[in-house]
Amino acid sequence: MTDRKTLSLDAGTAPNADPTAAWKISDKRAEQLKERARYNRRHPSTAHKALWAELDNKGVGNFAFSREVVMGSAIVDFACKTRWLVVEINGETEADTTIAALSDRKLTDVGVRVMRYDEADVLDDMDRVKSEILAELEKPFEKPRR
Known part of the structure; x- marks a missing residue:
């Protein structure tokens, strides 16, 4: 009997890997992502609607x-x-947190600052969320060079 292969996320742990390599995707994948983003804009969760407002x-x-x-x-x-x-x-499943961590790392590797909030925080304490976002926006930062 042969061993079964399992699908997993590549954490890309190569120490000298180019951080922008994660941004290079095929045209087909880019189109799929655009379609998914469009779907997400048309069907937001309650927390997304509240924060977007x-x-x-x-x-x-x-x-x-x-x-x-x-x-x-x-x-x-x-x-x-x-x-x-x-x-x-944040989403609610363990898979969501794994994907979120990978996504956050890819974004921070190229200089993007990432803030994460649980849905409950957004819905229950919007004033705190807004003040934290504003504080981060007003912080000086060094724009990454390409």
């Missing part, structure tokens, strides 16, 4: 955000491109 139209510190943005090989919930900041709302 606050971030839309420069609602936090006069910074512009986009929602469900394709960045490299990931779709991020909210992105302030001028400040290299991403705000994500």
